[in-house]
Amino acid sequence: MKTVYSPLHLAHAHAHEFEGGQLIPAKDVPARAELVLNAVRGRGLGPVVEPLHFGMEPILRVHAAEFVHMLEQAWPRWVAKYGYGVREAFPSAWPARGMTPKHIEDIEAQLGYYGFDTATPIVAGTWTAARQAADAALTAAQFVLRGERSAFALCRPPGHHAAAELYGGYCFLNNAAIAAQSMADRGHRVAILDVDMHHGNGTQAIFYGRADVLTVSIHGDPAAFYPHFSGFADETGAGAGEGFNFNLPLPGGTLWPVYGEALAVAIERVRAFAPDMLVVPLGVDTYAGDPAGGFRLEGSDFTRLGAMLARLDLPTLFTMEGGYRLDTLGAAVGDVLAAFEGA
Numbered sequence: 526m527k528t529v530y531s532p533l534h535l536a537h538a539h540a541h542e543f544e545g546g547q548l549i550p551a552k553d554v555p556a557r558a559e560l561v562l563n564a565v566r567g568r569g570l571g572p573v574v575e576p577l578h579f580g581m582e583p584i585l586r587v588h589a590a591e592f593v594h595m596l597e598q599a600w601p602r603w604v605a606k607y608g609y610g611v612r613e614a615f616p617s618a619w620p621a622r623g624m625t626p627k628h629i630e631d632i633e634a635q636l637g638y639y640g641f642d643t644a645t646p647i648v649a650g651t652w653t654a655a656r657q658a659a660d661a662a663l664t665a666a667q668f669v670l671r672g673e674r675s676a677f678a679l680c681r682p683p684g685h686h687a688a689a690e691l692y693g694g695y696c697f698l699n700n701a702a703i704a705a706q707s708m709a710d711r712g713h714r715v716a717i718l719d720v721d722m723h724h725g726n727g728t729q730a731i732f733y734g735r736a737d738v739l740t741v742s743i744h745g746d747p748a749a750f751y752p753h754f755s756g757f758a759d760e761t762g763a764g765a766g767e768g769f770n771f772n773l774p775l776p777g778g779t780l781w782p783v784y785g786e787a788l789a790v791a792i793e794r795v796r797a798f799a800p801d802m803l804v805v806p807l808g809v810d811t812y813a814g815d816p817a818g819g820f821r822l823e824g825s826d827f828t829r830l831g832a833m834l835a836r837l838d839l840p841t842l843f844t845m846e847g848g849y850r851l852d853t854l855g856a857a858v859g860d861v862l863a864a865f866e867g868a
């Protein structure tokens with residue numbers, strides 16, 4: 526299995542996020558991708574290659590042009606407004622009910638319009654890293670499209686919370702959706718099975734009205750877990766997409782027996798869709814003790830996960846999503862991918 530990785534993610538480095546009423550140390554730290562890279566290398570999973578460059582076109586198949594332009598320009602515009610001492614750009618007001626949601630020129634207004642949380646600061650290297658992550662997913666998709674059984678896009682920042690014109694949850698461009706769209710554009714029927722601890726709200730939103738891309742997600746019940754306003758079981762798709770979105774919310778503290786049952790149901794849904802290709806937004810923040818998580822998977826559970834995914838017997842692209850417990854992150858990702866390869 527080839528892994529696609531770019532060291533340019535290191536430039537997306539911020540000290541803080543805002544949670545629980547205070548600035549806290551950032552959880553999406555650059556060390557995350559380095560730990561996963563070391564695990565991939567340590568296990569001899571396969572070659573590690575840098576992303577090819579695909580330009581803006583495949584990104585604009587999924588994201589709105591104004592949104593992408595905003596991301597590209599956000600940091601210099603923030604610095605122009607707030608001065609050269611600033612280190613992180615956060616929104617501070619959002620267009621809530623009764624207000625007028627519109628794209629206006631002020632950068633702070635734009636962050637509130639396009640962003641949906643206070644966990645996702647933009648810094649000097651954010652746009653470069655986000656572009657590289659999207660290119661990593663597209664490169665990995667190209668390997669799969671050319672006949673390889675699997676590929677791993679080691680994306681950082683992650684992507685599954687980003688929608689067509691929405692960023693948040695540490696995500697800016699939806700790497701998995703961009704890759705899935707590139708497969709769909711070549712005539713393939715694509716299923717996305719998101720196993721991150723949090724609902725892949727961005728991916729769901731992007732494909733919600735479509736029947737050609739199935740979206741399935743297993744995650745913490747949004748009644749208790751981020752992103753709170755997306756991921757309920759009654760969100761099943763709209764219009765032509767009705768019946769092509771499937772959410773499996775699970776309670777906090779979920780252990781493997783319950784998770785494994787949900788995964789079996791999700792896999793059955795994917796199988797019934799009869800896709801040509803599978804995209805797996807891979808988050809391991811399901812690990813017990815993850816600082817952003819709430820499930821209690823551990824150790825060999827991730828081997829079971831990888832082996833079950835392999836039984837679908839589909840060309841499969843993995844994109845790196847969450848996983849914030851640094852002492853177990855590399856091993857958990859390595860376990861999933863190695864089990865998939867070995868099965």
Ligand SMILES: [Zn+2]
Binds near residue numbers: 721722723846847848
């Ligand atoms: Zn997550």
